[in-house]
Amino acid sequence: MEKLIGVWIAAFLTLCIYSFLYRDNPFYRFAEHLFVGISVGYGIVLSIHQGLIPLAWTPFWQAITQWPPGWGLTKLIPIAIGLLFFARLIPNYAWLIRYPIAILMGIGSGLAIPNVMQADIFRQVHGTLVPFSQIHAGTLSGSEIFGAILMLIGVISTLTYFFFSVEHRGVVGGVSKVGIIFLMIGFGSAFGNTVMGRVSLLIQRVEFLLQDWLHLI
Amino acid sequence: MRRQVPLALCFVFGVVMVLIEFSPHPYSKFLYNEVINWSLIITPFALVLGVATLVQTHWIRIRRRAEYWQYSFVVFIGMIVMVTIGIPFGPSHKAFAWLFKYIQTPMDATMFSLLAFFIASASYRAFRARTLEATLLLVAALIVMIGNAPIGDLIWNKIMPFGENLPSTARQWILENPNLSSRRGVILGVSLGVISQSIRIILGIERSYLGGGD
Incomplete structure (x- = not known):
C-alpha cells in the first residue's frame, strides 16, 4: 500500500515539474518549493546524524559520563567555535562569525596545498609523461605513441592558452590557438556527455511513469 | 581582535595542516585527524x-505577503516533515527512507531531466557552426552523443559496410585523447590557481572572506 501511495505521489510530483515545459504554473511552483524544503530538511538530518552526533555528541557524552573526564571534553572547543556562526544573527556581535570561517578557511587551505599538488598536479603530469618511458622501452603500439604525443601537445597548448603573463602573439599565439582546438573538443565532449546524462534521466522518468505508475510497458 | 585574531587563526591552522602532511609521526597523524574532526x-x-537564513527569507515573504508567499509554507512543511522524522529516528527510519525514495529522489531526477529540454534549445543556438571552433x-x-547511445552503432553497422561500431570507438578515442588532454590542461591550471589562492589565504593576503567592516 505504501509503495502504491509513494508511486502515485512521485508520479504527481514528476508531472508537476514537467508542467513547467508548458509555462510557469502553480503546480510547478508547489513542487519546486516542496523540493527545496525536503532537500534542506534532508541536509539537516544528514549533517546532524553523520556529523554532529558521531563526531561531537557521542564522544562528549562518553567523556562526561565517565570519571575522570576523558579526551572527549575537547569536543566542546569545536562546538563552541561552531556556535559562533549564530553571532551572525546578532548585529553587534556579527563579527564573531569570522572566527569559525577563518578556522575553516585555514584548515581548507592547508589541506588543499599538499593534496592538490599530489592528487592533481603530480598525478596529471605523471599520466601525461609516463607513456614516453614506455615508448623508450618499445612497449607501445603506433596508435598509442600517437595518443601519447597528442596528449602532450594538448596539455601544453591548453596550459599556454591559459597563460596570460605573455602576450599571445607569434609562437605563443600559435600554440594557444592549438590549445583552443583541444579545448573546443573537450567542451564539445563534456556537452555531449551532459546532454546524454540528462536524456538518460528523462528516459528514466518516462519509464517510471509508463512502467511503475501506468503499467503500460 | 575583530580581524587580526581570525587572520592569525587562519594562518596557524593553515600552516599546521601543511606541515602535518609531511610528518609521519603518530602525534602528527593524531593531530591531523583531530583537526579534520x-x-x-x-x-x-x-x-x-x-x-x-532560508527560514528568515521565507518568513519575511509570508509576513509581507510578497508574490507567491503561499508557497513559502510548502518549504516549511517539507523541511519540518523531514526534520521531525529524521532527527529523532535517524535517516535509516522507514518513514524517512520513504520520503527520500518517493519524494526527494523523483523530484531531483525530474528537475535534472528537465534540463534536457533546455539544453536542446540552447544547443541549437550554440551549435550554429559559423567558425572552426564552433564546428x-x-x-x-555529436560524436560523443551518437557514440553514447547503442542505436548509434546499430544504425552505423546497418548502413556502412566498413568500420564496425565506429561511433562508439570514435567517442572513446575522443574522450581518451583530445578531451583528456584539454581536461588535464584545465586541471593543472586550476590546481595551480588553488595552490596560489590557498597560500594567499594562509598568509592573510586574501582576506575577502572576512567581509567588510572593522
Whole structure:
C-alpha cells in the first residue's frame, strides 16, 4: 500500500515539474518549493546524524559520563567555535562569525596545498609523461605513441592558452590557438556527455511513469 | 581582535595542516585527524545558519505577503516533515527512507531531466557552426552523443559496410585523447590557481572572506 501511495505521489510530483515545459504554473511552483524544503530538511538530518552526533555528541557524552573526564571534553572547543556562526544573527556581535570561517578557511587551505599538488598536479603530469618511458622501452603500439604525443601537445597548448603573463602573439599565439582546438573538443565532449546524462534521466522518468505508475510497458 | 585574531587563526591552522602532511609521526597523524574532526563538527553549524537564513527569507515573504508567499509554507512543511522524522529516528527510519525514495529522489531526477529540454534549445543556438571552433565543438558533441547511445552503432553497422561500431570507438578515442588532454590542461591550471589562492589565504593576503567592516 505504501509503495502504491509513494508511486502515485512521485508520479504527481514528476508531472508537476514537467508542467513547467508548458509555462510557469502553480503546480510547478508547489513542487519546486516542496523540493527545496525536503532537500534542506534532508541536509539537516544528514549533517546532524553523520556529523554532529558521531563526531561531537557521542564522544562528549562518553567523556562526561565517565570519571575522570576523558579526551572527549575537547569536543566542546569545536562546538563552541561552531556556535559562533549564530553571532551572525546578532548585529553587534556579527563579527564573531569570522572566527569559525577563518578556522575553516585555514584548515581548507592547508589541506588543499599538499593534496592538490599530489592528487592533481603530480598525478596529471605523471599520466601525461609516463607513456614516453614506455615508448623508450618499445612497449607501445603506433596508435598509442600517437595518443601519447597528442596528449602532450594538448596539455601544453591548453596550459599556454591559459597563460596570460605573455602576450599571445607569434609562437605563443600559435600554440594557444592549438590549445583552443583541444579545448573546443573537450567542451564539445563534456556537452555531449551532459546532454546524454540528462536524456538518460528523462528516459528514466518516462519509464517510471509508463512502467511503475501506468503499467503500460 | 575583530580581524587580526581570525587572520592569525587562519594562518596557524593553515600552516599546521601543511606541515602535518609531511610528518609521519603518530602525534602528527593524531593531530591531523583531530583537526579534520573539528572541521567536520564546525561545518554543520554553517548549514544551520544557512537554514536560519532560508527560514528568515521565507518568513519575511509570508509576513509581507510578497508574490507567491503561499508557497513559502510548502518549504516549511517539507523541511519540518523531514526534520521531525529524521532527527529523532535517524535517516535509516522507514518513514524517512520513504520520503527520500518517493519524494526527494523523483523530484531531483525530474528537475535534472528537465534540463534536457533546455539544453536542446540552447544547443541549437550554440551549435550554429559559423567558425572552426564552433564546428569542432559541434562535431565532438555529436560524436560523443551518437557514440553514447547503442542505436548509434546499430544504425552505423546497418548502413556502412566498413568500420564496425565506429561511433562508439570514435567517442572513446575522443574522450581518451583530445578531451583528456584539454581536461588535464584545465586541471593543472586550476590546481595551480588553488595552490596560489590557498597560500594567499594562509598568509592573510586574501582576506575577502572576512567581509567588510572593522
